[in-house]
Amino acid sequence: MQASEQPIRVLVAKPGLDGHDRGAKVVAAALRDAGMEVIYGGLHQTADRIVEMAIQEDVDAVGLSILSGAHMTLFPKVRALLSEAGGGHILLTGGGIIPQEDMDALAEQGVGRLFGPGTTLQQLVDYIRDEVSNRRAAARS
Amino acid sequence: MTTVDRVTNASFEAWKAAYDRARQRDVPFETVSSAPVLPLTTPADLSGTDADAEIGLPGQFPYTRGPYASMYRTRLWTMRQFAGFGTSIDTNKRYHYLLDHGQTGLSVAFDLPTLMGYDSDHPRSEGEVGKCGVAIASLADMETLFDGIPLSDVTTSMTINSPAAIIWAMYLVTAQKQGTKLDQLGGTTQNDILKEYTAQKEFIFPPAPSMRLVIDTMEFATKHTPRWHPVSVSGYHIREAGSTAAQELAFTLADGFAYVVAAIERGLDVDSFAPRLSFFFNSHVDFFEEIAKFRAARRVYAKRMRDKYGAKNERSLMLRFHTQTAGCSLTAQQPLNNIVRTTWEALAGVLGGTQSLHTNSMDETLALPTEHAAKVALRTQQLIAYESGVANTIDPLAGSYFIEDLTNKMEASANEIFDQIDEHGGVVPAIEKGWFQREIAAAAYHYQRELDAGQQIIVGVNKFVEQGDDTKLDTLFIGPEAEREQLERLAKVRRERSQGAVDGALERIRTDAASSVNMMPAFMQASEAYCTLGEMIDVLRDEFGTYTEAPAF
Numbered sequence: 125m126q127a128s129e130q131p132i133r134v135l136v137a138k139p140g141l142d143g144h145d146r147g148a149k150v151v152a153a154a155l156r157d158a159g160m161e162v163i164y165g166g167l168h169q170t171a172d173r174i175v176e177m178a179i180q181e182d183v184d185a186v187g188l189s190i191l192s193g194a195h196m197t198l199f200p201k202v203r204a205l206l207s208e209a210g211g212g213h214i215l216l217t218g219g220g221i222i223p224q225e226d227m228d229a230l231a232e233q234g235v236g237r238l239f240g241p242g243t244t245l246q247q248l249v250d251y252i253r254d255e256v257s258n259r260r261a262a263a264r265s
Numbered sequence: 266m267t268t269v270d271r272v273t274n275a276s277f278e279a280w281k282a283a284y285d286r287a288r289q290r291d292v293p294f295e296t297v298s299s300a301p302v303l304p305l306t307t308p309a310d311l312s313g314t315d316a317d318a319e320i321g322l323p324g325q326f327p328y329t330r331g332p333y334a335s336m337y338r339t340r341l342w343t344m345r346q347f348a349g350f351g352t353s354i355d356t357n358k359r360y361h362y363l364l365d366h367g368q369t370g371l372s373v374a375f376d377l378p379t380l381m382g383y384d385s386d387h388p389r390s391e392g393e394v395g396k397c398g399v400a401i402a403s404l405a406d407m408e409t410l411f412d413g414i415p416l417s418d419v420t421t422s423m424t425i426n427s428p429a430a431i432i433w434a435m436y437l438v439t440a441q442k443q444g445t446k447l448d449q450l451g452g453t454t455q456n457d458i459l460k461e462y463t464a465q466k467e468f469i470f471p472p473a474p475s476m477r478l479v480i481d482t483m484e485f486a487t488k489h490t491p492r493w494h495p496v497s498v499s500g501y502h503i504r505e506a507g508s509t510a511a512q513e514l515a516f517t518l519a520d521g522f523a524y525v526v527a528a529i530e531r532g533l534d535v536d537s538f539a540p541r542l543s544f545f546f547n548s549h550v551d552f553f554e555e556i557a558k559f560r561a562a563r564r565v566y567a568k569r570m571r572d573k574y575g576a577k578n579e580r581s582l583m584l585r586f587h588t589q590t591a592g593c594s595l596t597a598q599q600p601l602n603n604i605v606r607t608t609w610e611a612l613a614g615v616l617g618g619t620q621s622l623h624t625n626s627m628d629e630t631l632a633l634p635t636e637h638a639a640k641v642a643l644r645t646q647q648l649i650a651y652e653s654g655v656a657n658t659i660d661p662l663a664g665s666y667f668i669e670d671l672t673n674k675m676e677a678s679a680n681e682i683f684d685q686i687d688e689h690g691g692v693v694p695a696i697e698k699g700w701f702q703r704e705i706a707a708a709a710y711h712y713q714r715e716l717d718a719g720q721q722i723i724v725g726v727n728k729f730v731e732q733g734d735d736t737k738l739d740t741l742f743i744g745p746e747a748e749r750e751q752l753e754r755l756a757k758v759r760r761e762r763s764q765g766a767v768d769g770a771l772e773r774i775r776t777d778a779a780s781s782v783n784m785m786p787a788f789m790q791a792s793e794a795y796c797t798l799g800e801m802i803d804v805l806r807d808e809f810g811t812y813t814e815a816p817a818f
Contacts, residue, residue, distance in 0.1 A: 136818075141377035141393055143466025146507045146593075149706045150713045152818040166816025167466055168381075170389070192377050193632070193743065197392025223631055223740055241597045241630045242726040244717050 132256050133183040137165030137174050139202065142192035147219060151187060154245035155252065171198060175205040178214055184256040185236075187248075188218035195222050199235045207234075213263060215255050219243065277307065293720050297551040298509035299711065300674075306666035314673060316664075319564065323618075323659045327567040329560050329672065330660040331618040332583035337656040342614075343621035344646045345422055345587065349374030349399035350633050351747035352754065353409035356399040360414060362636060368643060370452075370621065372422040373410070374398035375432070380467045382428045382806075384799030385751045395747035397633065398424075402751070402799065404792045405758045407435040408442065416440040420451040422497070422587070422621075427469040429456035430478045431801050434788035437490075453494040453543060453587075456482055459520040459692055463701035465502040466814065469802065472693045474809035478784065479524060480531050483538050485785040494543040496524055497587065504547035505593045507709020510558045513547060514675060515682030516701060518566055523692040525574050535574055539581030548610040548617075549591040555610070556662060557671035559617025562586065564672070565679050588614035589623040595630045599725035600738055603627040608645050615649055616662055622646055632740040699817055706818060758795050766794035771804055778808040 136152040138145055145167060156162045163181050165174060178186050186206070190198055195218075203216050219239035222230075227238045237251055284304060294302045303310070314320075321327060324334030333339070346368055349356045360371055375398040378390035384402045385394045394400050401407055411421075416439065425432045433454045440450050458475040461468045468475070479496060486495040500517030508516065521542060528538050546562065548555050566584040570576040590610035595603045604627050611624045624642040626634030634642070650656055662668045689695035696702075715721045722728045770791035777787045791801050 141381045141383070141389065141467075142397075143461075143468075144506075145466055146505070146706075146709050149818040150507070150710050153706070153710045154713070156818075162818075164816050164818045167814060191397075192393060193396030194377075194392040221630060221632065241595070242723070244727075245713060246717060 129257065129260070132160045132185065132252065133163070133181060134160050134185045134187055134252065135163045135165055135174070135178050135181060135183045136187045136189070137169050137177070138167045138190075139169050139171060139174055139188050139198045140190065140192055140194045141168060142190060142194070143167055144191045145189070147191070148187075148189035151189070151219070151245070151248060154249060155187075158249040158253075160249075160252070171201040171205055174202055175209050175211065178206060179209050179211055183214060184259070185215040185217060185252050187252075188216070190218065190220040190222070193221070195220060195230070195238075196226055199230050199238075200233050203234050213259055215252070215259060217252065217255075277309070280305070296510070296554040297549055297712075297721065298511065298554060298708075299715065300509070300511070300554065303667075303670075306670045308666060310666055310670045311673075314669065319673070320663055320669065326571070326579070326582060328563040328583050330663050332563065332585050332620075336618060336659045337615075338659065341650050341656060342619050343370045343420070344368055344643060344650075345370040345372045345621045345623055346639060346643055347372040347374050347422075347424065347589070347623050348634075348639065349376070350397075350741065351395040351399065351743055352751050353399055353401065353406040354750075355395070355747065357410055357412050357414075359636070359639075360410075363639070363643065364414070364419070366640060366643060367647065370420045370422065371414070372623065373424065375423075375425055376400045377467075379428070379432070379798060380425065382469050382798060382802030384797045385748070385755050387799055392748075394751050395743055400747075400751045401432065401435070402755050403758050403795050403797045404435050404438055405754065405795060407432075407439045411439055411443075415445070416443055417445040417449045420453075422453040422455070424455045426455055426458055426461050426465070426467055427475065428798055428802055429454045430482050430784060431788045431792070431798055433482060433495075434785060435792045435798075438789055438792045447489050448491055450490055451492040453497045454482065455497045455499060455545070457496055457499045457520060457545075459523060459696070460499050460502055460517070462696040462812075462814070463503060463516060464506040464508075464705060468812050468814075470805065470809040471812045472696060474805075475812075476524075476527050476693075477781075480527050481783045481785055483524070483528050483541075484531060484533060484783055486541060487533065487538050491541075494541050497543045497545045498524065499545040501545050501547045501589050503705065504549060504591065506705045507593075507712060508705045509708050510549065510551070510554050511675060511678035512682065512704060512708060514558050514562055514565070515679040515686075517544065517546070518562065518569070518679060519683060519686050519692050521566070522569065522574070525570070529574070535570075535576045536578040536581050539570065539574075539576050540578060543620075544584055544586035546586050546588055546619075547591050548588045548614040550594045550606060550610060552609055552613050553668060553671055555613040556617045557668055557675050559586070559588075559614070559619065560660075560668070560672045561675035561679065563618070565676050585620045587621040587623070588617070588619040590614070590625045592625055592629055595625060595627070596723060596725050597630040599731065599734055600627050600631070600736055602725055603630075604641060604645065607642065608649070611645060612649055612653070612655065615655055616660075618660060628738045628740055631738060633743070635739055635741045638738070699815060702814070703817070755797070758797070762795040767791075767796050767800070770794040770796050771800060774801055774804045775808060778805055
């Protein structure tokens, strides 16, 4: 089954005003090197623009990097807009400076796993691969 | 060096044979910047170094050993903890707390809307107000921020870049309203736009008008605020974005020289402004590499300023810098270890001769620091200053074969990188081609892959990992009420000010922006009229246009 799978498409973006893009770029390069098709959305994107790109590019997952403390506003907003735009199946994940309590609260709102400092690139690759293949399998059944 | 004769070839060969016979640990012996490290340095490694010319004495060209003759024997470095969160009321309380605990200078962290020139009530500010710094939308917020703090007595550093000229204007007006004369004011505006394009990415306008604003502040400072440092040329963010130590050094100095050239082109005499330029470096975990970087920075700068830019005043040749320990070296895992990392990073800054220092708090990979964590960070500096004994003598590591060799290597790397920048046509063309951005991203990715492969070690992350580490730190929580209060404060300002004065001041900004006059007086007039930051920036956005970066990784 794995062999016939389409490559996983991921949008990596920086929402809001935060410009710290080291993490986003490192993750984008790692996902690319793991064989995924990566669309790097660049800096200072609004939630609307991120969702528009995700739908246009027909991605399986959206990864947001937020180090500014605005995660409790931005993740739910992107999640809601994605679902409204017919992207309910798209995995929304990400990382940054996000306290555990906030990660838990966001998980309850339908946001996927969020990763903090110290995460290995392999953990991210494995998570996205597993989660996307589960979602694809669910969509087929 | 005369000592070179003491190591004979025979004894060196004997050592080398013994070394080669010994078992060596199976680790890459390299710095955190992936630079190889020799097992031993000897006088032979310094045989080409003229110690008098290259190392010299403190307070003397090329200032390798320090900018001042007496260094910490006269005055310790300024302990300057960067702080800001919530509203100006919240941050004002933190400043009083830090000053009461022996902090000797203030350092303002602004929130992202302020850094990007949006008012707190702009739609793009939603969720970001007061989160990673203090919200300053108008003079009213600035007045509250320094309430009860006489600006004639403290020095203030402000980490602000794209809107720096306007925020500085608000500060100047606040000081005047306190009864302080402009020529009494001491402090620093970061105001380093070039590294925003390369690393921190908080840019608004294209490079040319941004540079014009920087030079406006330099020109104004030269005439009116002789104790103010209008630009703090910053490598900190370049390093945090993932560069190596040598890249941090070279990119930062190259940015500094770009301001020097632009100010000379404005018609300023290099010796009229260069004494007020200052620098800001990162202190990362690789102890000796960092010390060498600081020492090399002074030497490279002094030589270029004299030989290439024609500076004659010795104060124009002395590089003075602020240091902050490396935020990117801190871990969310086993966070108490961060106190220890920060301690030796701070020590490297002190042994490198820093003029001021910020030590990070243990909880900064989780949130902005709590009061308790910020106090431990400040105490770390006080322990180094008053207990370790390192401040008793000047540049104690000078003459170490290893340190001097590393310092030479840093200088050589910086010169090589300057040549590469020149090949791209200079700093601004290299920014526009995305060259710096690609170099930094490549270094960051290289490091992360070494980390994942176990070639770089971070305790608690890829070695000595504890499953279910239950160290829980209390973290600072900035709730939605800060944003709500700030919106109320801003609405009140808009209600109570004179609309006529606001319109007139904004019109003057438009006229001045379209001409080539110095914009500082217009920004001060608008600040006094309680124009908001966003209103002023919007006029400039109209006149100057905005900058977007081509996304690439």
